[in-house]
Amino acid sequence: MIAMEALVTAIERCATFDGPGIRTVVYFKGCPLRCKWCSNPETQKIENEVFYNEKEISPITGEYPKVAKLMTLNEIFDIVMKDEKFYRNSGGGVTLSGGEILVNVEFAIKLFEKLKEEYINTAIETTGYGNYKEFENLAKLTDTVLFDIKHMNSQKHKEYTAVSNELILENLEKLSKWHKNIIMRFPLIKGVNDDDVNVEETAKFLKKINLIDVDVLPYHTMGVEKYRKLRRPYPMKTLEKHTKEELEHVIELMRGVGIRARINN
Numbered sequence: 001m002i003a004m005e006a007l008v009t010a011i012e013r014c015a016t017f018d019g020p021g022i023r024t025v026v027y028f029k030g031c032p033l034r035c036k037w038c039s040n041p042e043t044q045k046i047e048n049e050v051f052y053n054e055k056e057i058s059p060i061t062g063e064y065p066k067v068a069k070l071m072t073l074n075e076i077f078d079i080v081m082k083d084e085k086f087y088r089n090s091g092g093g094v095t096l097s098g099g100e101i102l103v104n105v106e107f108a109i110k111l112f113e114k115l116k117e118e119y120i121n122t123a124i125e126t127t128g129y130g131n132y133k134e135f136e137n138l139a140k141l142t143d144t145v146l147f148d149i150k151h152m153n154s155q156k157h158k159e160y161t162a163v164s165n166e167l168i169l170e171n172l173e174k175l176s177k178w179h180k181n182i183i184m185r186f187p188l189i190k191g192v193n194d195d196d197v198n199v200e201e202t203a204k205f206l207k208k209i210n211l212i213d214v215d216v217l218p219y220h221t222m223g224v225e226k227y228r229k230l231r232r233p234y235p236m237k238t239l240e241k242h243t244k245e246e247l248e249h250v251i252e253l254m255r256g257v258g259i260r261a262r263i264n265n
Contacts, residue, residue, distance in 0.1 A: 021092025039223030093121025102130030
């Protein structure tokens with residue numbers, strides 16, 4: 001039996017937006033980025049935390065609930081395999097997310113090796129920020145890579161995510177030379193990365209490395225409540241969302257460069 005453990009914040013079954021078909025998504029703790037619009041702030045820190053929610057205090061211990069649960073590889077495997085029939089019938093499978101899955105890359109590799117023995121479709125959601133060799137080893141076991149690209153300007157990238165983008169773009173270029181199924185994701189944030197120059201530069205870069213499938217992810221505020229429960233201030237200065245016309249303009253700009261862009265809500 002494999003005794004590896006990792007902190008997991010959630011396991012979402014019957015998901016349909018995180019890769020092909022019906023999927024189970026496992027959310028791991030730990031991320032080197034600090035995106036100001038992050039909707040899963042509970043996954044950022046590598047160590048466990050608590051949600052300060054008065055309604056969820058344990059009546060037995062009087063303690064606040066932990067954000068994550070320490071789980072073994074076999075515990076996770078047993079849970080995700082419960083929906084094996086759904087995967088087979090829909091072309092779905094298991095997606096590993098976070099946080100940044102490369103923080104838990106060794107665990108992820110072992111889990112995917114185990115899933116591949118059962119011929120389960122695999123996917124990861126990643127920022128690409130990590131050691132490339134480790135990333136490559138995981139990607140070799142990954143059928144679909146869902147890769148976020150946030151800003152082409154490195155200074156702006158660091159301002160809004162706490163890290164520069166050089167390593168991310170370098171890893172993406174390397175991966176694009178051999179991986180056959182990379183779907184790019186472009187989180188669109190008002191006043192951050194939605195100007196015409198950045199949108200077109202993003203599209204041109206992706207076209208250059210032949211990554212032409214892009215999901216544009218409109219900004220949402222679903223994570224705001226989590227910041228309150230973590231007793232952290234929400235980093236975004238505005239909650240303003242794009243209009244339908246503004247989203248369509250971004251799609252048109254990308255398509256004008258030869259990108260197959262679509263809005264993914």
